[in-house]
Amino acid sequence: MSVLPPTYLVALILVFILVRLRRILGLPSLLLDGVAFYMPPTAAVLDSLNTPEVAKAKHQKPQKTVGERLQAMQLTMSPITTHAMTKCLFFDLYDTLVTATVSSVVVFAYMQVLPASTPDPSYYLLLVSLVLSLGFPFFIQYGMSSSYEKQLGFGVAVLGTIVALFSLYAPPSLQLLDFDVEGAAASMDGRWQVLLSAMGMPSTSSAWKTHWLMCLLAVLAGLVSSATLLPALRFAKMYSDFIASKAISPSWKIVLHLNMLLPVVLTWAWLRPVASSLLLGDDAVICPTSDSSSFSWIAPRDCGDRRLSWLSESTFRNLRVHVLVAAALVRLACYRSHLQYFLLEPKHKVTAQLLLQGRVDTQAITDTIVGPFRNLPVICVQYLAPVGLWLSAALLFQRKAGHCLYWMDILAQVGNPIPPSLLCAAQVTDLLPTTPLFAFEHSQVLGWPEFEALLHGLREFPLAEPLWYQSVLGFVVWWSALSWCVLSAVGLVYWRQAAGLQRPWIKAKTH
Structure with a gap:
């Protein structure tokens, strides 16, 4: 009996190859x-923005006009390369998140x-991708943000935790x-x-296992909301500008609308009275053959x-699940x-300066x-974290x-010739072993044979039943989508109000 099956070794080799190639042709750079x-x-361009200072004030020439400054400040752009990305902050976090997610999906x-x-x-790779998608944004949020952003994020985390507790209880x-x-807590405790x-x-x-799990999920929900705040506000600004711009094609505006609306659909899809109950009707019932002991009242x-x-x-x-994907x-x-x-964005800020x-x-x-x-990997991780979370969750479902x-x-x-065993009609959820x-x-005293038997037995006896993934993972996904919806809506209102307040301020500063 081998400790690691061949497919596990192949997965490890794939991850190793992706890690070794990241400095040559990395997935993050692609x-x-x-x-x-x-x-x-x-330095020459920067010096040309100001008139040189002289010792005597009476010989000082007037400062350059706005037109002369704008003409002298010519910004040049360069495509992003792997070598350039390695010089950015938190590049390793971004690279690890992308590598883990792609490996798990492949x-x-x-x-x-x-x-x-x-x-x-793939189960273990999906779990790694899920954990990284939840942990990295929080680490960045409180690892490099300013004190004001930390305080704001902490306030959102506390508010999110309170609301999550109400929903869980x-x-x-x-x-x-x-x-x-x-x-879910009772099923895992029994196993x-x-x-x-x-x-x-x-x-x-x-007896406190359920309360501990609910409190843990509530704290996790607060952290998810806190880490979602900045990327939601940032994307809301882009969404507002692109939708109002005539230079953006209608087809691309549809994609942007979908990016904002699909989390709303996900939030709605987990609300039982207005989703499945509304579509199914009042006469739909649980089948007598359902394993109600495993699925409790949420049996299909x-x-x-x-x-x-x-x-x-x-x-x-x-x-x-398809909507999630x-x-x-x-x-x-x-x-x-x-x-x-x-x-x-720097172009507009430099012009204002x-x-x-x-x-x-x-x-x-x-x-x-x-x-x-320099902070680009931070933006990448914050934006891609829900992608890794939702993809990993969908595949784990x-x-x-x-x-x-x-x-x-x-x-x-x-x-296409597809074996019947791979079709949904042929897939039946196997009952987990009871012992x-x-x-x-x-x-x-455990020797090597007993150790191999222990590893094999642990692999064949999972602690988490389907109800665990339905409930715990379902809550995390639902809360992630809900946080994105609420904070994006707040961002849309904020940027609309900020744009109205900023115009008089700029006009007063430039005159």
Whole structure:
């Protein structure tokens, strides 16, 4: 019995290759192919913005006019390269996030065409991608932000935690949200006790397990909202400018609208009364054969009279996963435009600085131009984190929660030879084993055979049931989409008000 199956070794080799190639032809740089940034101005250009100072004031020449400054300040742009990106702050975080996400998606796609009995390493890669997508934005938020941004982020985190607690502690009788955190905590605790008994260890259960899990999820929700604040405000500014601009094509405006609306659809899709219940009707019921002990009250209502005969609650949840994938892909499609918009912002700021009366602060000009590119990986991580989160969550829903992605069915419909075992109709959620494959006595000395049996048994006895992924992961995804919706709406209002207040201020400063 091998400790690591061959597919696990192949996954490790793939990750190793991607890591080794990142300095030559890295995926992060390929995503930014064609995006350009402003080069720092030369010393000669900066000196030409001001009139040289002389010792005697009466011999001092007048300062240059605004027209002369604008003519002298000629900004040049250069395409982004891997070598240039390595000089930026937090580039390793950006590179790690992209590499982990791409590796998990590639391995997951490859495992779809292999027999179901083949050990699947994509699960662990998806978990890594999920954790990095949640942790990196928070690390950046409080690792480099100014004191004001930290205070603002902390306030949003506290408010988000309070609201999340209210949503988590909503009475189950309301059936407000399509997840059951209390049932998920109970299911994992039960399997954990079974595992401890099999390992020869005393089993202990706490009555506070549900409250600890809910508090942990609420704190995580607050951190997600805090890390979403700045990228949501930043994208809201780009969205406002692009939608109002006549230079942007109507087709691209549709993509921008989708990028703003799909998180709203995701938020709606997890609200049980206004989503699945509205579409299914009041007569849809849980099938008698459903494993209600595993799925609690959120078992799919696939039987009874439905408003749409083809739409069961299982089908609705599958479609919801497709919307999750679509939201991630549309967000990725706007990635390059968002970064290019961010890198073009120095031009407007430099122009505003040149319009001010008096001598030009050349150091401030340089900082304005160099700052955005130096912080570019920060913007990349903050913007791409929901992409990694939503993609990883969607694939984990398919991998562990019994959902199905219809891509194989679509390929079969257009005439491609797809094995029937890969179609959604043939996929049945296997029941998890009730006991591990090993049993050790208390204080038993473990040798190498026992260690191999332990690893194999742990791999075959997962602690998390489908209900866990349905509820815990579903809550994280729902809260991420909700935070993006709310904070983007706040950003739209903020930038509209800021634009109205900024015009009189600029006019007063330039006259």
